[in-house]
Amino acid sequence: MVKRDNDSSRCIRTPRLFIWAREALYLGTCKSRQTAHRTTQEKLVLSLQGSLKLLTPQGSRISVRSCLLPTDLWLDRNILDASEAVIGVYYLASFSQDYAALASIMQPAQPGIYHSHPNEHAIIQIALDIRNRKQICPIQACEQLRAQLIPSELANRVFREFDPRVIAVAKHIRETLLQKVMLADLARKVRLSSSRLEKLFKAQTGLAITTYRMRCRVFISTILMALGYSMTEAALCAGFANSAHLSRSYRAINGITPSALFLRPPYLDTTIAPSAMELLTPFLEPSLAANHYA
Secondary structure (H helix, E strand, C coil): CCCCCCHHHHCCCCCEEEECCCCEEEEEEEECCCCCEECCCCEEEEEEECCEEEECCCCCEEEECEEEECCCCEECCCCEECCCCEEEEEECCCCCCHHHHHHHHCEEEECCEEECCCCHHHHHHHHHHHHHCCCCCHHHHHHHHHHHHCCHHHCCCCCCCCCHHHHHHHHHHHHCCCCCCCHHHHHHHCCCCHHHHHHHHHHHHCCCHHHHHHHHHHHHHHHHHHCCCCHHHHHHHCCCCCHHHHHHHHHHHHCCCHHHHHCCCCCCEEEECHHHHHHHCCCCCHHHHHHHHC
């Protein structure tokens, strides 16, 4: 029986993943393993090598090197074909001005989708440098990337206002991921009806409350697996019923299973910022977290 060769087995460099408390940066080394999924986080996709094929409203395709995507977008190759590109993905912080700031300086393609950052060449070079350096402080990596990403004149500009009730609910969800908090309880906390809260949360984040909770659990599980926890350990610690539950949720959120990301070549080289480590406190005994982090 002949073992089939594939792009991942021929990767020379190791892909890297940087995780901060509110953001993440994936820097690939092989052609994208793209599967269709619904986006749950605003993100900037970069072509580190090759090009992205983006669908325009006229039905034609254009080649781009950077593409900004919103939440709640069904993303498949009909919209953005990254199959012939080595990609980097910067997952933007929730409840930030980043998406709106980037949209203001990029070219519109379709509703919510923008392309061609005016400084994309420098951004891609910085991303490649971060990926290829053997050691880099995660704080320094974030600062270097953002210095090229967001022009200084836009850094403190407010493009959109977020309802404090939605922010309060999101914070409560993150703090109670291991608890079964009902929608009515969340609504009561901010003095809204359940239906009103659902509509307001969706309008502000692009996500249903249940999807936001699942995304937060997936994010915690990613940090845990990056620290060396097994899928089963990460699943149970993050509030999933079992590893199969985590795998289904992970694929729904990220378009790839955790086993494909962490257990198959090319294996990820993950750097976790102290701010991300602090998120684990409610989920782990301090001694366990320290042992894995060491």
